[in-house]
Amino acid sequence: MTLLEHYALGQPGRFFDEMFAAAADGEARPEARPHYRELAEQLQALSASAFEERRKAADQVFLTQGITFTVYSERDNIERIFPFDLVPRVIPNAEWRRLERGLQQRVVALNLFLHDVYHGQRIVHDGVIPAHLVYGAKNYRREMIGVNVPNNVYMHIVGTDLVRDVHGEYYVLEDNGRCPSGVSYMLENRQAMKRVFSRLFERYGVMPVEHYPIELHNMLRSVAPWNMSQDRDPVVVLLTPGVFNSAYFEHSFLARMMGIEIVEGRDLVVHEGRVYTRTTRGLRPVDVIYRRVDDDFVDPLTFKADTMLGVPGLFNAVRAGTVTLANAIGTGVADDKATYAFVPEMIRYYLKEEPVLPNVPTYLAYRDDDRRYILEHLDELVVKSVNESGGYGMLVGPHSTVEQRTKFAEMIRHDPRNFIAQPTLSLSRHPTFLDGALEGCHIDLRPYALCSSLDKVTIVPGGLTRVALQRGSLVVNSSQGGGSKDTWVLYD
Numbered sequence: 238m239t240l241l242e243h244y245a246l247g248q249p250g251r252f253f254d255e256m257f258a259a260a261a262d263g264e265a266r267p268e269a270r271p272h273y274r275e276l277a278e279q280l281q282a283l284s285a286s287a288f289e290e291r292r293k294a295a296d297q298v299f300l301t302q303g304i305t306f307t308v309y310s311e312r313d314n315i316e317r318i319f320p321f322d323l324v325p326r327v328i329p330n331a332e333w334r335r336l337e338r339g340l341q342q343r344v345v346a347l348n349l350f351l352h353d354v355y356h357g358q359r360i361v362h363d364g365v366i367p368a369h370l371v372y373g374a375k376n377y378r379r380e381m382i383g384v385n386v387p388n389n390v391y392m393h394i395v396g397t398d399l400v401r402d403v404h405g406e407y408y409v410l411e412d413n414g415r416c417p418s419g420v421s422y423m424l425e426n427r428q429a430m431k432r433v434f435s436r437l438f439e440r441y442g443v444m445p446v447e448h449y450p451i452e453l454h455n456m457l458r459s460v461a462p463w464n465m466s467q468d469r470d471p472v473v474v475l476l477t478p479g480v481f482n483s484a485y486f487e488h489s490f491l492a493r494m495m496g497i498e499i500v501e502g503r504d505l506v507v508h509e510g511r512v513y514t515r516t517t518r519g520l521r522p523v524d525v526i527y528r529r530v531d532d533d534f535v536d537p538l539t540f541k542a543d544t545m546l547g548v549p550g551l552f553n554a555v556r557a558g559t560v561t562l563a564n565a566i567g568t569g570v571a572d573d574k575a576t577y578a579f580v581p582e583m584i585r586y587y588l589k590e591e592p593v594l595p596n597v598p599t600y601l602a603y604r605d606d607d608r609r610y611i612l613e614h615l616d617e618l619v620v621k622s623v624n625e626s627g628g629y630g631m632l633v634g635p636h637s638t639v640e641q642r643t644k645f646a647e648m649i650r651h652d653p654r655n656f657i658a659q660p661t662l663s664l665s666r667h668p669t670f671l672d673g674a675l676e677g678c679h680i681d682l683r684p685y686a687l688c689s690s691l692d693k694v695t696i697v698p699g700g701l702t703r704v705a706l707q708r709g710s711l712v713v714n715s716s717q718g719g720g721s722k723d724t725w726v727l728y729d
Contacts, residue, residue: 239280240285240288241668241675244257244676245677251663252663252666252677252679253402253405253663253666254267254677255270255327255665255666256269256270256273256276256277256327256668272327273327275437275441276325276327276437276441279437280324280675285673285674288323288670289670289673291323292670294433295321295430295432298428298429298432299425319720319721320706320719321429321720322669322670322678322706322722323429323430323433323434324675324722325430325723325724325725326667326680326682326702326723326725327441327727328724328727329727330444330726330727330729336399336594336684337684337698338593339409339592339594340395340397340686341696342593343397343412343592344392344395344397344688345588345688345691346583346588347392347395347414348688348691349587349588349691350571350587351391351392351565351567351571352389353587354371354377354570355381355382355384355567356383358371360583360587363586365583365586366576366579366583370575371570371576374573374623375569375624376415376568376570378532378566380552384555386565388459388460390689390691391568392414392571392688393460393563393564393565393688394417394453394527394563394687395412395413395414395685395686396412396413396417396419396420396683396684396685396686397409397412397413397683397684397686398410398413398682398683399594400597400662400664400665401664401665402662402663405665406595407594408594408595408662409580409595409596410662411574412572412577412580414564414572415531415532415568415569416528416531417685418487419721420449420487420701421486421487422487422721423701423721423724424446424447424450425490426722427446429723430723441725442727443725443727444698444728445698446698446699448697449685449697452687452695452697453491453527454473455689456689456695457473457495457527457563458473458525459689460561460689462524462558462559462560472514472522472523473523473525473526474497474500474505474514474526474527475488475528476502476505476526476527476528476548477489477500478529478530478534478546479501502530502544502545502548503545507548507549507553507554510557511554511559512551512554512560524561525561525562526562526563528562528563534546534547535547535552535562536549536550538550538552539552540552569624573623573624574621574622574623575603577596577657578596578599578601581595597660600659601657602649602656602658603653603654608649608650608653611656612649612650614634615632615634615637615642615645615646616635616642617634617635617660618632618634618659618660619631619634619658619660620632620657621656621657621658621659623654623655624655632645633661633711633712634661635661662711664681665680666678667702667704669706671706678704678705678706678708679710679711679713680703680705680722681703681713682700682701682703683700684696684700698726699725699726702721702722702724703719703720703722704720705719706720
């Protein structure tokens with residue numbers, strides 16, 4: 238039996254299948270979309286056992302490389318190999334160019350918004366976004382008011398989650414501008430695919446992603462403080478919470494690929510307004526910190542006092558302009574899920590343009606009419622806590638129990654500012670290897686943008702395609718049982 242022999246599109250109109258479309262002649266057998274035909278032919282020629290051998294080879298690569306993540310929701314914080322599916326997602330060049338334009342537009346608008354809310358607050362005074370939504374956001378940092386950052390860039394690294402509806406239209410599901418993760422898996426997925434499907438990869442004409450660490454390092458160097466001495470290169474370090482963090486593999490991977498030091502808070506010291514890293518030869522000045530530590534834990538003198546992860550006095554150095562943090566403190570107000578609903582208005586307000594990529598329709602529970610609708614339709618909607626991530630703090634209405642809906646209704650009434658709701662999207666599906674056969678599993682896409690200035694936003698072609706590896710699940714997060722695929726953006 239071949240892999241695609243019994244592949245089914247599912248009920249027409251329920252999901253968009255990335256690889257196949259219904260046959261034009263009305264036959265039940267689906268037809269591969271033009272950019273997937275060669276891949277479909279390759280899969281059709283493979284037996285399930287041959288494909289399983291290749292999958293095991295890829296798993297062995299991940300195992301020997303130590304490509305892991307930690308599931309905090311499970312007992313004893315289980316560390317796992319990152320699940321990887323061998324069937325790649327393929328995106329035509331013209332389709333990617335539109336996504337690229339929309340993402341660049343969005344990153345610029347979000348950075349303009351962040352500069353505004355920590356300086357003039359024009360967007361609030363002009364009534365475009367409610368004041369209580371900004372100032373009441375958990376991650377709005379009043380300490381950042383009036384603090385200038387190089388090039389007025391706050392979100393240097395952005396991971397934006399995209400989904401497709403039943404018609405194949407792209408929507409932005411959410412923005413991740415604090416410590417977006419997953420890019421190391423994008424890079425390792427590509428290396429695994431080159432080993433396992435080398436000939437197919439070469440024939441397809443896939444745009445590269447391997448240069449991401451170089452682009453990241455160049456961006457970080459470019460945002461060094463303005464008052465830097467020009468007689469030496471900027472010193473960049475990566476600040477990690479430590480080896481027990483779920484994304485520590487990624488932290489060490491990126492530091493190694495960029496050729497920079499990976500440090501913990503105890504490795505850094507602030508002296509006379511400058512940040513230094515401790516070395517065997519004494520103190521070495523630091524100019525840029527790529528931080529993978531949340532705001533609360535950055536500086537115990539300014540934020541969470543009992544943290545052992547941060548650097549005492551670090552925020553004073555930021556305020557003095559002697560060190561740059563990427564991403565800046567306070568970016569969380571921009572990826573608050575309630576703020577998300579206003580990003581199209583930000584684009585119109587700051588850029589005088591129409592959004593290239595639309596948002597998913599969003600109900601804001603702090604609005605009386607929206608809250609009433611949410612409470613009456615909990616069994617139909619996806620409800621999210623505005624500051625949670627990784628699939629936590631979420632109710633998927635159609636898959637929920639009466640008890641779960643009752644609990645969420647109480648939480649929404651108690652703290653409506655903390656919740657939004659969206660229609661249950663029929664996320665697009667992609668052939669995925671499950672239990673010896675290919676089945677349609679739901680996917681999303683997280684491209685990664687690097688912003689060194691408002692006129693330079695770089696997006697490596699592709700990103701991390703995340704896939705729900707549990708049948709029928711719409712949750713693609715690795716912490717909730719999801720995995721990933723390589724994403725092939727094609728040349729023209």
